Each structure stands twice: as structure tokens, then as C-alpha cells.
Amino acid sequence: MRPLILISFLWLVFYNVSSAEIIDLIKQGRLDEARQEVAAASTASRRDGTLLYYQAILEQDGIKSFQFLEAAFKAEVAPRFLEDDIYLMALYYLADGNLSKVASTAEAYLQRWESGRFRSEMQRLAAAAYARLDREESAKKLLNRLINENEGKQFGYAGKLDLAYQAYRKKNYVEAQNICRKLRQVEFDDVAAPALYLLSSYSIEQKRIDDAILYYNILREGFPHAVGRDDLIDRFGNFESVGSDRQAEEMTGTVYSVQVGVFSLKENAKKLADRMKQYGEKVEISDKIVSEKKYYVVYVGRFGSSQDAMSFKSRLEISENEAFQVVAR
Template sequence: MGKLIKIILLVLFVGFYVHSQNIDQEVAKYVRMIESGELERASEESRELISSNPNHPGILYLQGRLSTDGIEALKFYQAVVDNFPKSEWADDALYKIYQYYYAVGLYRTADLKWKHLQKEYPQSPYLRSQLSKDAKSMPDEVSETNKIDTTKSQTTIKLIEQPVPTEPPPKLTDVKQPEMPTSQNYVYTVQVGAFSTIENAKKQEKYFIDLGYEVEVTNKIRAGKSLYLVWVGNFRSAEEANKFKDEIKQKFKIESITVQKY
């Protein structure tokens, strides 16, 4: 009888493991859809999977990726990190938390999340990503004392409170110009600044408008602070946004970050 019970338990365990693996594969498929700009399709096709497995770490991560609200997405990612730290989605979720705080200008918090990622998931591919360079040179939090000084000539635009050159560089000619969104399929943008004052954000906005780009200044309240984020372009996929980000950095040494709109 004892041997029979062991066999039954083994079969149940194997079945659960296989089922979990299948869910992970499905989640990975939908994440690829989202990153290629097919957010609506991923949302529609994943509904049954999500409703059937609401507490699976991959499903929680997927719901974060599908969310268009930053705070809501953050809750899903944190649930993965807190409750399933050994799952294959834990480093993905923690990286997204880091990216969120970095995008809204809360750099000290972002730095803590990055160090957490380094400590708990040293083999994570995100540690070798482009944003690892951003983490190494994490700026201070946004503050009113860090004003833009337009009297100084700078060749590099930093992510936050950067001086705006008086003479704009020539326009990009070999990169597709960012488009204005016609539907919610445009979910990615390139953030070129996070400012504590609307005046500084407007200066940064004007710099990119003068270059011929579509620019949006959006206000977010985070941790009691009012931040003005400067977004350039609208893209269907993270790949398109990353290409634009990499091109402007290579040509003009402009630091920026790809973010998902929320």
C-alpha cells in the first residue's frame, strides 16, 4: 500500500510539473506577442489561461505585462517576487520593477531593486542588458536644486535635468521617424527626461520638437513627488523603440530609456 501511495504521489507531481511547464511556455508566447506590439491579441487570447491559473507566477507576470496602468502592473510584479522568488519569472518581474522606478525618476529605489536583482539572480540575462549601464551610473533623485543650465554647452544629454544644447544636431535620416498613435497598439515610447518642474520638461520637449519629433510631456505623482516625464515617439514594439533609443545614443550621445506607456 505504501508503495502504491508513493507511485500515485509521483504521478501527481509529474503531472503538476508538466502542467506548470506548459503554462510557462504559453506565457512566454504571449510575452513575445506583447514585445512585438500585439498587445490586444495577447490580451484576447490569454484570457482563458489567466482565468484558469490566477495564482501561477507566470500568469501574474503576464498580467503585469498586459496592464496599461503602471501601479497595477507593479503589484503583479511584486507578487511574483514576494511569493515565487524561485520561479523562472522572478527575475523578469524584479527587472520590470526596477525599470518602472527608473522610468519615473525614483533612482534610489531603482538602484535598490537593481542590487536585489544582482544578489538574488546573478545569472539573470538582464544583468548583461543595456540598462545595466544605466544602473552603474544611477543619477540622484529629481530635485528642485538640480536645475537646467542653458548657458553651458553640453554634448551629452543625461536622462534627468539635462542641459539643452542651444544648437540642435541635424535630424536623423536613416531611422524611421516616431509616429503619433492611432490605437492602443502603440504602447512603447522612449523617455528622454524626468523632471521635477514643468519648465525644465518643456525645455527638453522643445529640443526634440525642434528636431522634428513628436513629443509628449506627462505628469506622474510618485511617492508624493510630482514628476514630468518627457516621452519621444510612439512604437508598437519594444524592438522598434530600442532601435530608436540606440540610434539617438550612438549618433548624439543622448541617454534615454524605453518604457511601456501606462
């Protein structure tokens, strides 16, 4: 899999017939033949930087691949591949946990190529490394530059997401939440989904379980295969039951329901509501406005005590293999 990922960084123009043939083989997925061509060419010119670069992208072992990348850099790889070589080395340092090397490699790239093809990626890499090295101001400076250079674009939103995560690490929850509330509605899935995950996670940290479940349900509807859903479900299990004073509940007339879904489309809410009727409890759909956007919330049951509602919720979660929440109504 690694060779296929690395191949994506190659361009289509090459400096001689031999190079063109090798790249053509790689693009066709004929990797064994490409390796044979590289090996044959390498015997006469072992220190050729470009051939070493080819060996790096064809090598399946991560450490060996990095060694070839490093050797290619030292042997003066062809200029058209130099950016790719340095970017891939920065990624290796990140995977290896060498944050100082990530930062220095990314900064060196940014200084050499002011308009490089990987400028935005390198800005994010350097900012992430600085943040983990507790150099917050350096990280923010890079991210603000990234945002300004990519306003309204994917990398600009990604920079804002990184700022939110930094705020979250510093427990500046209000700042982080304000950023993520805006990002959760952008058109880019790899920004909107993490923003929803972080909103739910922030709410859990602040013990605001209703908000945590709300954002989880929005995430579940929009991004059913999003990474992190299982993590949120596990963390929901650490919350205790809401109010347990049965006498107070009876005096105030409070009723409890199990919130089983929050949807942006009413038809999706109706589908779930119809399915939930099989459990023999009353099913209702209510409107809810979140950040000026209407959502449809599905509730099951009307219980006189939170304990009864929690008992039903437990059975429902086992049956549906999902996380739900008891709410007072």
C-alpha cells in the first residue's frame, strides 16, 4: 500500500527515456518490472539521486524507503522530484515521532519554495510539530498565515480546525467550540466531520451530555463511517443517570424520554421513528434549532422517572448497538 500512496506525488515529465519507462511501469502498477529496471540502471550509477528516489517509492518497508529518500536528497535528486522527496521525509519524521525534525524540515521547505506544491501541507506539519513542542505562538503564526492564504478554501478551513484543536488542548473550550460550530457546516467532509467529533468531545469534557449526544447524532447522520464514533460511545458510558429524586419528579410532573436521533432531514427522522415503534413506546419527532439550523429530534417513550427511562435506554442500546440519551421534557 505504501508504494501506491507515494506514487501519487509523482509528475508526468521526466528527464530521459529510462526515467519515463520506469514511471510508466509504476503508473501501470507493474511494480516488479519497475524494480528490475531501477536495479539494472542502478548498477552503473548507484548514487544517481533520481534512481534512489525511485527505489524509495517502490520500497515497501517504511524505514528502508526513508533511507532511500535521504540518500536521494544527499545525491542531488532531480529538481522536479526534490519537493516530493523533502515532503515525504517530513511525513516519515512525523510517523517516527521526531517533532523537531518535522518542524525543521517543513521550515526549510517553506523557505526554499515560497509557492511550493506542498506549501499548505508543510505549514500544517510545522504548526502541528510546534504545538506539540509547546511553541504555541510559532504554531499560531503558521496557521494564521495558512488561513489567510487559503480563505474559503479547504486548507483554510483545515487551518481553523487545527487552531480549534490547539485551543482544546489548552482547555480553552469556548474558543474551540466557537470555531467548530462554524466548521461543522462547511462543504469539506475532512473538516466538517472532525469538527462535529470535537464538539461532542468538548461537551463530554464539560459534562454537557445532552450537547454531546446531539453532536454525536449529527455526526452519525452525516458521516456514518467517521473515525471516532466508537470512542464517543465508550465515553458516553461513563456518565451517570440524570436526576434520581422520584418524589420531585412526581411533584413537578417531569417526564423523561430516550433521544435516539437528530437529523437535518425530516424524512430520515421519520424512517427512524417508524422503526422505533416496534419497541411499544410512544415515538415523537420535535424540531430543534441549533446554530440557526433546524434539526429533527426523535424521542421514544414518556416515563415518569429517570430510572425507568434509563432502564429502557439500556435495553434499547443493546438492541440497536448505539448510544442514546435520557432527556427531561
